[in-house]
Each structure stands twice: as C-alpha cells, then as structure tokens.
Amino acid sequence: MTAQSLPSADGDFIRGAGSAGPLSAPAGLSLVDKAVLGGLALLSAALLFWATRDAVLAVGFLAGLAVAVGGVLLARRLFPAAVTGEALVPDWTMLRQAVNHDDIAIAVTDRGGRMVCANDLFGTWFNGFVTPPGLPLEGRGAETLKNAGRVAWRDGEGYADDIAIGPLQLRAQVTRTGQSDDYLVWRFSALERLDLAAEIVRHLDGPAGRTLGHAGVMAALVSAEGRLRVANQAFLLRALGEDDAVHYAGRDVAPMIRLDDAGALYFAREGDRATPVRLIQIPLAPADNNTPMLLAMLDEEMGPTDRGTAQTYVETLLSLLPFGLAMVDRDGRFLYVNRAFVRAANLPEGKMPRYPGDIVVGEDKGALADMIRRHSSGQQVGGDLSIRLAGQSGDPVSMRIVGVRGLGEAAVLLSLKDSSEESRLKQQVAQASKMQAVGQLAGGVAHDFNNILTAVLGACDLMLMRHTPGDSDYDDIQQIRSNANRAASLTRQLLAFSRQQTLRPQILQLPDVISEVSHLLKRLIGETVQLAVHHGRGLGAVRADPGQLEQVIINLAVNARDAMPGGGTLTMETYPVSAADVRQMGNEFMPPADYCALKVSDTGTGIPADVLPKIFEPFFTTKDVGKGTGLGLSTVYGIIKQSAGYIFAESKPGQGTSFFIYLPVHRADGDAPVVVPPPAKPKKSQWGTGTILLVEDEDMVRAVAERALTRAGYTVVTASQGEEGLERFAQMERVDLIISDVVMPTMDGPAMVRAMRAKRPDLPVLFMSGYAEEQLRQSIDIDNVAFLPKPFSVAQLAEATSAALDDAAHRVPK
Structure with a gap:
C-alpha cells in the first residue's frame, strides 16, 4: 500500500513517509565575524598586559578565552538547536504506522482539518480522497463520524459504528497521534462481507x-x-x-x-x-x-x-x-x-x-x-x-x-x-441449538421426576406418622426420604440449567454477595487453597437473585478446589466493563452495554481444548464415578443466563482456568427503591377444616395428596383431569379450595379454573406443578392464586393449603 500525496493548505504537496529531509543545522559564523572576534580577543589580552605588566597572565587569559570559544563551537556542533516555527518538518511516525495496513482504509488529517495522506483503499471505498469527517456516508453517518473525531481530540481515541456507504457497512476508529498529538488517524474497516x-x-x-x-x-x-x-x-x-x-x-x-x-x-x-x-x-x-x-x-x-x-x-x-x-x-x-x-x-x-x-x-x-x-x-x-x-x-x-x-x-x-467464519458460526449455532434442546429435555425430565418424588416423599411422610424412632422400619424410611430429597436437589439443578426455575431478583452489589459467602468458601476449599478477593472501583448495581448468585460462586469454587488437589490459589475479581470494552472484545454474543464482571480463576490443572466446549452440558463430568453429577457448571450456566448475563471460560492445560461472568448493570428510572426482603411469614397450621376439590392427573400423586389432606382434617373430592374436575365442581354444594395440577391432558388447570371462576369469582385456588412457577407464569395468568412446586412433603402441602384458605378469608373484595 502506498501513501497518497495530497496538496497542503498553501498549495504544495506533502510527501509520504521518509520524504522529508534532515533538519537543517544553524548557520555558522562568517569569516569576517571570526576575524572581528579574534581581533577583540587579542586586544583584550594586550590591555590586560598593559595594565598588569604580567605576560604570563595575559597569555593565560588568551588561552582560556580560546578554550571557551572552542567548547561553545563543539557543543553547538554536537547538539544543534531544534528548528522551531515554520521550519519544523511534519512528524511522519504516524504515517509509517498507517501504511503498514493494507486491509483497512486509512486517512490522516492535521489539527486544521486538512488531509495529510490516505491509502489507495480509502480512495476506492469513498470514490476519491475526501477529507474526513465529511465523507459521503448514509443517513447520520457523517455526524456520527464527526462526533468520533471530537472524542479522539479530547480522549485520544474515538469510535463510530454502523456507518455505511452504499452496501458497505463500516466501523471507524479515530486515533490522535504524532509527537505533538497534532494528527488524527482515521481507520475504516468493513463489518460485512462485500458484495462480490x-x-x-x-x-x-x-x-x-x-x-x-x-x-x-x-x-x-x-x-x-x-x-x-x-x-x-x-x-x-x-x-x-x-x-x-x-x-x-x-x-x-x-x-x-x-x-x-x-x-x-x-x-x-x-x-x-x-x-x-x-x-x-x-x-x-x-x-x-x-x-x-x-x-x-x-x-x-x-x-x-x-x-x-x-x-x-x-x-x-x-x-x-x-x-x-x-x-x-x-x-x-x-x-x-x-x-x-x-x-x-x-x-x-x-x-x-x-x-x-x-x-x-x-x-x-x-x-x-x-x-x-x-x-x-x-x-x-x-x-x-x-x-x-x-x-x-x-x-x-x-x-x-x-x-x-x-x-x-x-x-x-x-x-x-x-x-x-461460516464454519465457526455453524458450530456456534449448533452448540446453542444443542444446549437449548438439552435444556428442554432437562426441564421435561425434571417435571416427570418431580411427580415421582412427590409420591415417594408423601408416602414416606405418611409412613413416618405411623412409626416412632426406635421402630425397626423407622431408620429405613428416613433413609428413603433422605435419598428422595437428594434426588429433588438434582431436579432443581436441572431446572436451573434449563432456565425454568423461579428467581427472586433484587438490586444488589456483587462485592456484597461475595462477602456474604466468603466465610463459607474458606471452609469449602480447605486449608491448602488460598482465597484472594479483589474488587474494582465504579461497580454498578445488578439485578439478580442473591441466593442463586451465591450458588454460582460456591459451585465455581468447588470446581476450582477439585482442580487443585495439591493446593493453589483461588482468585475472585470484580471489575466494571464498559460498552467500549465490549466492542474491543469483539464478542458477537454480548451486545455493547455496561456490565459488572466477576472473574473466578484458579491455578489448577486446566481443561483440555476438546473438553472446554462441553463443560456447561448437564451430566458431563471428567471426575471419577461417584465423585460428581456433572450438574455444577450446568447449574451455573442456567442461573447466569436466566439473570440476563453471560459466562465464558478460558483454560490451558497446566495453567489453570478462568471463568468470566458478565451481568448487565441495572439502570433504574429515577431513584431505585431499596429492596427490603419481606418478613418471614408465620408457620401455618397443618390442620384445618373445609371441602377441597383435588385435581391431579398422576394417580400416585393424587392418592398421596388425598390421604395427606384427609389426615389433616379436610374433606377431599378428587378428579383425574380438568373436565372431570368441572363435573365434580358442578355437583358439589360447597367448595372451599381448588388444588390443581397445572399441566394436564385434555384440559389443563388454568383453563379449568377460569371456567370455575366464571361462576364463582372469589374461588380460592392452589396450583401445584413439577415445572417452575417462572416457566408457567404466562400460562397461568390468573389473579389471586397460590403456587406449590413439586416435589413437596405432606407437611408442606398442609401448610400451603392452610395459607391459601387464610389468604382467601382475609382478602378484601373489590
């Protein structure tokens, strides 16, 4: 690529890099000037001899004067004075930087807004050597480019995105350069493939x-x-x-x-x-x-x-x-x-x-x-x-x-x-589609598994009511119940990965969350692993569920501990990331915005390159059998994605692993209210009276719930699906509460409740489901209903029933 010669303001041509000659040395003394100075020196020595009558002193004075003059001339030869004013040649260091690029359109302007030079690609793209920012751009492109130039003069660098000339989409980078910062380098790169x-x-x-x-x-x-x-x-x-x-x-x-x-x-x-x-x-x-x-x-x-x-x-x-x-x-x-x-x-x-x-x-x-x-x-x-x-x-x-x-x-x-680029995009789309499909599968598995666990936990609770500690079967029932609870925690992790869990977001600061969980982390990682925490300045607030964020930090810390069996350092850093930083990262998945970042790094064994793309998949683990479920990182992935954030991993075998989490900074209209957690509700009684219509398509869940509610003192009428529930409702003289599953064949729970409320608008309703409330919120879309997630115990069912009846009794009619 060659530099294009362009006329300067006074009509002369400014040449490319290396065309300027060396700086001129100051003019020397003429022979006449030297003769006059020599004569004055001899006259001064003669006057000194006439006054003192000391020849040695006069000769020494003359010799010292000669040495001083020689030193001055030598200094001027070794250190010539810099040329100032109009004699100063342009600084071409920035031109050498510009001509090193051959795939970017480049132009250079001086502080007076005049074109200094431009490469051939600039002239091709813009149909001639037009001085920036006055380029023939589409829409408000020229104004955007002008603002980028102002920012560059002020801050040293400016950017202009989404500018176009015809079908060519461009991104501009404007940089102030030169020894005196008197030039702007305008770089234009193509954002999209050109129309061949x-x-x-x-x-x-x-x-x-x-x-x-x-x-x-x-x-x-x-x-x-x-x-x-x-x-x-x-x-x-x-x-x-x-x-x-x-x-x-x-x-x-x-x-x-x-x-x-x-x-x-x-x-x-x-x-x-x-x-x-x-x-x-x-x-x-x-x-x-x-x-x-x-x-x-x-x-x-x-x-x-x-x-x-x-x-x-x-x-x-x-x-x-x-x-x-x-x-x-x-x-x-x-x-x-x-x-x-x-x-x-x-x-x-x-x-x-x-x-x-x-x-x-x-x-x-x-x-x-x-x-x-x-x-x-x-x-x-x-x-x-x-x-x-x-x-x-x-x-x-x-x-x-x-x-x-x-x-x-x-x-x-x-x-x-x-x-x-096409292959990379195909791989990314395939990976995203695969993660979405696995997430849907995980949500469906969790729903069916929750129904089974509800029946198991309910049966265990009913059996424990007939046995006391010390009985031969009591410990076995407790063991079954404990394992069922462990299985329930796995379903919650599956729902987290599939982004179907119910979140309770609050406005919070990441350092506060890390501080709350740091005392637990020190016990989890052990004495051989050191914990280092560093917080950056200017962090914005984020909107997330603090409990789920703590789960993210704990899971990442446990993974880091397992990757450092011989000990090491676990480092957690928080720092702000601006929209300009996101653009420089060049990540297609993250839109330019302000983020609060959390970096979790370890000095462990690292992750092989062929394993790294699979680490967020559920049930994928490199640990030995019995030492991990493969749901830790998938849970982290689901929580961050459901919180509108992004998570990436970088690792090299033998050099440790780093996880980068980016959560968008929360922007509230006006002053954001301080989030105060609601006070804990008093524990409801597990006993009550009233008539309940129970609608559940799973036979084992319906049987356990019916026995539990009957034991708690309620009169229970059951139905196996929505249409049968409507028939039972029409036949009953009194119904105090409807307890219904959400997803059922033929007619689902919300459709059944809407039909019932058309006849009785104040009818209390308690929905239960193996899916999370967050996922079902749109399909439910009914006011004044309670929700009980599966799996639940007998005690939780009785408490939720009592709470739903109490809320209906205290609700003020409109």
Whole structure:
C-alpha cells in the first residue's frame, strides 16, 4: 500500500513517509565575524598586559578565552538547536504506522482539518480522497463520524459504528497521534462481507478494466441467466462494436460468441476474419451454478511473451477478487495465489507451499493431485472436491478445480471459499441449538421426576406418622426420604440449567454477595487453597437473585478446589466493563452495554481444548464415578443466563482456568427503591377444616395428596383431569379450595379454573406443578392464586393449603 500525496493548505504537496529531509543545522559564523572576534580577543589580552605588566597572565587569559570559544563551537556542533516555527518538518511516525495496513482504509488529517495522506483503499471505498469527517456516508453517518473525531481530540481515541456507504457497512476508529498529538488517524474497516458482484462491477467499469484492456484481456461479468452485467471497453468493442457499446447491460452473451467445428472460440461480430480467443471462466461462488460468472478472454494468436504479459494481468485481476483463487502449472506446482486464497487456506505469511497437496491433510493429498492431473490437459471443465485443510479444525471445505488454456504455464485454476467464519458460526449455532434442546429435555425430565418424588416423599411422610424412632422400619424410611430429597436437589439443578426455575431478583452489589459467602468458601476449599478477593472501583448495581448468585460462586469454587488437589490459589475479581470494552472484545454474543464482571480463576490443572466446549452440558463430568453429577457448571450456566448475563471460560492445560461472568448493570428510572426482603411469614397450621376439590392427573400423586389432606382434617373430592374436575365442581354444594395440577391432558388447570371462576369469582385456588412457577407464569395468568412446586412433603402441602384458605378469608373484595 502506498501513501497518497495530497496538496497542503498553501498549495504544495506533502510527501509520504521518509520524504522529508534532515533538519537543517544553524548557520555558522562568517569569516569576517571570526576575524572581528579574534581581533577583540587579542586586544583584550594586550590591555590586560598593559595594565598588569604580567605576560604570563595575559597569555593565560588568551588561552582560556580560546578554550571557551572552542567548547561553545563543539557543543553547538554536537547538539544543534531544534528548528522551531515554520521550519519544523511534519512528524511522519504516524504515517509509517498507517501504511503498514493494507486491509483497512486509512486517512490522516492535521489539527486544521486538512488531509495529510490516505491509502489507495480509502480512495476506492469513498470514490476519491475526501477529507474526513465529511465523507459521503448514509443517513447520520457523517455526524456520527464527526462526533468520533471530537472524542479522539479530547480522549485520544474515538469510535463510530454502523456507518455505511452504499452496501458497505463500516466501523471507524479515530486515533490522535504524532509527537505533538497534532494528527488524527482515521481507520475504516468493513463489518460485512462485500458484495462480490458489486465490487467487480466497480473494478471493471473503472481503471482496473482499462488496465486489463490495454494488456489485451477482455473481461466481463455475466449473470446466472447469461446476461451481461458489466464489461471493460476491450470486451465491448470486440463483442458489440463502438455503436452498441454504450447500452449493453442485460444483453444475452451467447449471441456474442460463436464456436466453429474445430472447437475454436470467436467473437461472432468479427465474422470470418475473426481472431480466435481463449476463455477463462471464474464462478463468483464455488460449487454454485446460480451465481454470476466472471469471463476473461485472451487472443489465441498471442506469442509466448504476450502470453506471459497476459498472465501477469490475469494475476492482477485475480488479486482484486475477494475469494480465494490460485493458478497451478501442469506439474502440479503453484504459480500464483491471491490474498483471499492465503486467508482461506490459513497459510503462513511469507511461506508459500510448493504444491496444493501441502495445504491439505494427508488423506486428501492423493485425491487432490489426481483431480489436478485430470484437469491439467486443458479441458475447460470444472469439478468440485471436498477437502480438509491442514492445521484447521478438520471440517471439510469445497475446492473448485477448473482447467484453463492460453495462460502460458498456467494449466489449472483452483478456487477456495474462505469458510472459516461460516464454519465457526455453524458450530456456534449448533452448540446453542444443542444446549437449548438439552435444556428442554432437562426441564421435561425434571417435571416427570418431580411427580415421582412427590409420591415417594408423601408416602414416606405418611409412613413416618405411623412409626416412632426406635421402630425397626423407622431408620429405613428416613433413609428413603433422605435419598428422595437428594434426588429433588438434582431436579432443581436441572431446572436451573434449563432456565425454568423461579428467581427472586433484587438490586444488589456483587462485592456484597461475595462477602456474604466468603466465610463459607474458606471452609469449602480447605486449608491448602488460598482465597484472594479483589474488587474494582465504579461497580454498578445488578439485578439478580442473591441466593442463586451465591450458588454460582460456591459451585465455581468447588470446581476450582477439585482442580487443585495439591493446593493453589483461588482468585475472585470484580471489575466494571464498559460498552467500549465490549466492542474491543469483539464478542458477537454480548451486545455493547455496561456490565459488572466477576472473574473466578484458579491455578489448577486446566481443561483440555476438546473438553472446554462441553463443560456447561448437564451430566458431563471428567471426575471419577461417584465423585460428581456433572450438574455444577450446568447449574451455573442456567442461573447466569436466566439473570440476563453471560459466562465464558478460558483454560490451558497446566495453567489453570478462568471463568468470566458478565451481568448487565441495572439502570433504574429515577431513584431505585431499596429492596427490603419481606418478613418471614408465620408457620401455618397443618390442620384445618373445609371441602377441597383435588385435581391431579398422576394417580400416585393424587392418592398421596388425598390421604395427606384427609389426615389433616379436610374433606377431599378428587378428579383425574380438568373436565372431570368441572363435573365434580358442578355437583358439589360447597367448595372451599381448588388444588390443581397445572399441566394436564385434555384440559389443563388454568383453563379449568377460569371456567370455575366464571361462576364463582372469589374461588380460592392452589396450583401445584413439577415445572417452575417462572416457566408457567404466562400460562397461568390468573389473579389471586397460590403456587406449590413439586416435589413437596405432606407437611408442606398442609401448610400451603392452610395459607391459601387464610389468604382467601382475609382478602378484601373489590
């Protein structure tokens, strides 16, 4: 990339880096000045001798004066005075920094707002060297860019996102630089892949097309339907003539070309005296027949020297295309590759491989060599080959191989699509879809498991009421109940991963949560692991469930402890992350916003690269059998996601692991009220009276609940689903409370309750479900209902029933 010379304010041209000459030294003394100074020195020595009559003193004075003058001259020679004012040359250090980039449009302006220099890509993108920020941008782009320039003058750096010129989406970075901070460097990078066809239209219709024409290369872009979209002047004059070369867009290309019996290709317009031409076809999208085609034609009768020149210009054309293209000779050696091919094949800079087989894995070398050999005969046909590139993830990519003629040594044209970004996005989408599917499966498993556990816990409670400590069966029943409670905790973790648990968010500070749980962490991690806590300044408040955040911190601390069996250091850091920091991170998943970050790091064994993408999946664990359920990190993942946050992990084997949690800073309208936790409600009685309609589709749950409520003193009428519940309700003279499951076949609980409340609006309702209330909130959507999550014990069912009846009795009618 070369620096573009631009005129300065006074009409002179400011040259590129290195053009400024050395600083001029100060002017020396003239001979006359030296003679006058010498005479004055001798006169001073003579006067001193006349006054003192001491020759030694006079000679010493003269010698000292000579030494002083010599020292001054030596100092001026060694340390010349800096040139100031108008003699100061521009500082070109910032220009050297700018010209080192060839994939970013760059311009430099001075403090007076004048253009100093710009690269060629800047002129291409903006149709000339227009001085920033007054660029021809879409919408409010110029104003946004101007504000970024003001920020750069003030803070040293500014950004402008989402600016566009035509179809090109750009992001601008403006940096103040120079020894005196008197310059702005404007860098523009493309956010989206360019429209290949539009780029080729612009190049062929501009200087690149004329350059190819002067070299004898006739180039045209043809649509998938065979219609002419754009062509350089050399093609138009040969194919259409000077009269029709103006209005050519949309014309069919087939009538412009003819093929004789020998297979030679001609321009149809030139008749019998036509010169045969060679045709090179370059599809804009490999392995796709429905995309435009770039055609390059060369005269057949060109000599070897002309062919070499034509090949050079074809290489120039290939270098302009933004997808990977390479030319190979008949012996299978690379002749030329463009930059897009280097990027697509992930080739090291400056180390060009000799053969195409060097860029693929060993298993694909033979197939690629055979296909190149078959196409090197010059037949103008193409084929696609699925290959795997060496040193990459192993995902196959498509390579297009086409035989060519008329380009000297070049016999085969290879095109390779840069699919690294596409593959990465596919993997991310597949992983996100997989996590969502696993989350839905986990939620369904938790629901069914909760129904089973409800029956088990209820049966245990009823049996314990008939046994006393010391009985032969009492300890066995207690063991069953304890294991059922452990299973219930697993279902809660599954619901956390599937983001279906009920959260009680509060406005809080992360350091306060860590402080509350730190005393417990020290006991959990043991004496061999040191705990270090560091808090940053300017942390914003977050909105989350403090109990669930404590669970996140504990789970991460326990994992870190297990990764450091010989001891180590567990570090927890909190720090603010601004929207600008998020943009610099370049993370596609996190939208730019202000976050409060928590980093949990250990000095343990680390996580292998093949294991790292799976750590948040439920039941995935690398621990020995019986030492972990694989739900710790999946619970963390679910809690953070349900709190509108983001979690990422970084690790290298042997160098420890770091987890990064980002929670959005809470922005309240006005002054946020102080969240005061509600006072604990007094424990309700487990005994009562009244008539209850119990609707539950699970037989075992319905049987246990009926026995428990009957034992507590209530009269219970049961139904197995919603429609049967409506029939029972119509037959009952008095109903004090409806206890119903939410999800049931035929008619669910909310639909049944709406029908009942149409007749009796004040009817008390207690819903119970194996799903979490958070997930069912939209489907319930009924006022004045209570909720009891499964699994529950007999005592919890009795207390919830008593509370629902009390709330209904104290509710003030509207």
